[in-house]
Amino acid sequence: MAKFLRHxxxxxxxxxxxxxxxxxxxxxSAAVLEALKEKAHAAGLxxxxxxxxxxxxxxxxxxxxxxxxxxxxxxxxxxxxxxDEIVERHLVHGEPVRRLEIPAxxxxxxxxxxxxxxGGTPEGGTE
Amino acid sequence: MAKFLRHxxxxxxxxxxxxxxxxxxxxxSAAVLEALKEKAHAAGLxxxxxxxxxxxxxxxxxxxxxxxxxxxxxxxxxxxxxxDEIVERHLVHGEPVRRLEIPAxxxxxxxxxxxxxxGGTPEGGTE
Numbered sequence: 001m002a003k004f005l006r007h008x009x010x011x012x013x014x015x016x017x018x019x020x021x022x023x024x025x026x027x028x029s030a031a032v033l034e035a036l037k038e039k040a041h042a043a044g045l046x047x048x049x050x051x052x053x054x055x056x057x058x059x060x061x062x063x064x065x066x067x068x069x070x071x072x073x074x075x076x077x078x079x080x081x082x083x084d085e086i087v088e089r090h091l092v093h094g095e096p097v098r099r100l101e102i103p104a105x106x107x108x109x110x111x112x113x114x115x116x117x118x119g120g121t122p123e124g125g126t127e
Numbered sequence: 128m129a130k131f132l133r134h135x136x137x138x139x140x141x142x143x144x145x146x147x148x149x150x151x152x153x154x155x156s157a158a159v160l161e162a163l164k165e166k167a168h169a170a171g172l173x174x175x176x177x178x179x180x181x182x183x184x185x186x187x188x189x190x191x192x193x194x195x196x197x198x199x200x201x202x203x204x205x206x207x208x209x210x211d212e213i214v215e216r217h218l219v220h221g222e223p224v225r226r227l228e229i230p231a232x233x234x235x236x237x238x239x240x241x242x243x244x245x246g247g248t249p250e251g252g253t254e
Binding site for chain 2: 003004005009048052054056057058067070071072105109110112116
């Protein structure tokens with residue numbers, strides 16, 4: 001067998017009702033997850049592409065969040081109406097759906113310090 | 128901000144007691160998840176590396192499963208005793224821990240048909 005060609009993670013985090021941040025679940029991520037699974041299988045992608053639920057992906061402000069690896073393409077505000085396009089364009093043809101991408105500057109990841117990952121020691125980042 | 132340098136997903140799937148496949152949760156994945164989060168933060172990796180729970184990663188036979196993207200390195204049979212080595216060697220220094228890797232031939236992903244992802248149409252895979 002092999003690695004999956006692509007691996008999608010859909011945020012299905014939940015928060016207490018009334019939390020001002022809301023959550024992907026409150027915004028409908030379960031329906032996005034199910035539509036992605038169903039349509040990826042219908043497109044013949046079973047075991048070529050895998051779709052999984054995930055804990056909080058830390059992009060709450062962007063609506064329902066989906067990340068696609070190994071490309072590390074981040075989609076925000078995804079609805080079930082977007083799923084056909086994600087499957088056909090990105091999963092089948094390898095072209096990310098640019099209109100749904102979260103701009104890199106808006107993602108919450110932090111650049112590593114210079115030299116990191118090449119034998120250096122990380123500094124800071126203990127906020 | 129930026130993308131995460133590395134993104135780890137820990138299988139926290141649960142199954143009914145008595146299911147012959149068992150599950151990563153029954154094998155102790157919650158403790159692995161917590162140890163990875165705690166030690167990655169302690170190593171200064173907050174927001175450089177993210178650790179998330181995930182649904183079934185489909186490698187049940189291998190024990191507690193962790194996948195690291197964007198490298199697509201798959202670890203099987205992970206215990207809390209392995210976490211220091213994963214954090215120090217892989218997350219900080221970028222060197223996967225080979226003794227924990229699931230061999231590619233044992234992963235459950237399926238090779239795409241020839242030409243797939245370059246404008247072709249997938250065939251088969253609807254098992």
